[in-house]
Amino acid sequence: MTTRAHGPARTHDVVVFGATGFVGRLVAAYLAEHAPEGTRIALAGRSERRLEEVRAGLPATARDWPLVVADAADPTSLRALAESTTAIASTVGPYLRYGLPLVEACADAGTHYADLTGEVLFVRQAIDAVDVRARETGARIVTACGYDSVPSDLGVHLLHERAVSDAAGGLLDTTLHAKSKGGLSGGTIDSSRAQLEAVATDRSLRKVIFDAYALSPDRAAEPDLGKERDASSVFVDAETGDWVGPFIMAGFNTRIVRRSNALRGHAYGRRFRYREVSAYGKGLRGRRRATVFTALSGLAFAGMANPRTRPIVDRLAPSPGEGPSEQARRTGWFSMKIRTTTETGRRYLATVAAQGDPGYAATAVMLGESALCLALDGAQLPPAAGVLTPSTAMGDALVERLRAQDFTMTVAEV
Incomplete structure (x- = not known):
């Protein structure tokens, strides 16, 4: 059974903001087919004409959806948008450039918000700007509701629940091994570019990006576990025997998971260590793949970070708003295996996996279900408000929604 968090006073339950963008169209199409x-539901963006084109291409169930003209650069339109709905799903990025005004409008209006950011600097900015206000109004401002960082955050959430159920003690060393098949997002590249530009303007922001606890609600209260660094080289994982290397999303996902732990009063454990790696398989083939992919990723990042070579990378990379073909989105997949050891020595394995290109098809499901969860599942959600993570804002309610869409989300003792 579902309940509307704000009742009939709001005109809409869910608004997709940025519905004319590549991912925005995918989210709108998903909702048209799967929303109860x-x-x-309404579609929002800067151009009414383009919104009409998007709506015309959706299934018949969406033909009467209202269209809302709103601009990230127009606070008045954002305030009206936020006041009209229970929840907003925003795909308008890079969020560091365009995201904060809508977050502020949602916090003021007590409107729930979900986005797809993978930007540490933006989440830190949102926490500092609106966390207190959102807790006062009851707004759930939920960042990272796509491939960044729903699988990571909910996977560790499930491990924690199982450990509690088994009286196994807190989580200790926990590692996520990621495998996937998917396309590279122009929007993701633009988000990385926005953070690099911000750091170039203010060098002090480097400290935020490289701080393992950058998103903590209270940095001074975090345990001193020594240097917790993301993987930077290729090596054989001692537990699995796989060759592994840096995971491109680890620098963001790990911060979200650690924020979840802190928001829960360090319920995962005061000695909880968390990292993420890409897994490439065993033997010579695994070593070769790990070495090649790691080298190429390093070259791409170095090229973007250097102002002299950035224009070359820009010409080669997909542009914002571009994405893989429908066939590529359909044949993509991801699988994340999260292994942990608890304080009593028991070991568990969580699996989070789904079909569909992780950054597009699967992300459209995750953001769409997050928005529906925030708008309709009020009675089933954890009692929380403020700038939250997927697990602390929605927890088991979102887990069950994703399982209903054929996501694998399991925990087993090993």
Whole structure:
């Protein structure tokens, strides 16, 4: 059974902001096919004409959806948008450039918010700007509701729940091994570019990006576990025997998971260590793949970081708003295996996996279900408000929604 968090006073249940963008269109299409009958959904963006084109291409169930003209650069339009709905799903990035005004409007209006950011600097900015206000109004401002960082955050959430159920003690060393098949997002590249530009302007921001606890609600209260660094080289994982290397999303996902632990009063444990790596398989083939992919990723990042070579990378990389073909989105997949050891020595394995290109098809499901969860599942959600993570804002309610969409989300003792 679902309940509307704000009742009939709000005109809409969910608004997709940025519906004319590549991912925005995918989220709108997902909602048109999967939202419960009677859910009041609207599409929002800068151009009414382009919104009409998007709506015309959706299934018949969406033909009567209202269109809302709103601009990230127009606070008045954002305030009206936020006041009209229970929840907003925003795909308008890079969020560091365009995201804060909408977050502020949602916090003021008590409107729930979900986005797809993978930007540490933006999340830190949102926490500093609106966390207190959102807790006062009851708004759930939930960042990272796509491939960044739903699988990571909910996977560790499930490990914690199982450890509690088994009285196994807190989590200790926990490692996520990621495998996937998917395309590279122009929007993701633009987000990385926005952070690099911000750091070039203010060098002090480097400290935020490289701080393992950059998103903590209270940095001074974090345990001193020594240097917790993301993987930077290729090596054989001692537990699995796989060759592994740096995971491109680890620098963001790990901060989100650590924020979840802190927001729960360090319920995962005061000695909880967390890292993420890409897994490439065993033997010579695994070593070769790990070495090649790691080298190429390093060259791409170095090229973007250097102002002299950045224009070359820009010409080769997909542009914002571009994405893989429908066939590529359909044939993509991801699988994340998260292994942990608890304080009593028991070991568990969480698996989070799904079909569909992780950054597009699967992300459209994750953001769409997050928005529906925030708008409709009020009675089932954890009692929380402020700038939250997927697990602290939605927890088991989102887990069950994703399982209903054929996501694998399991925990087993090993």
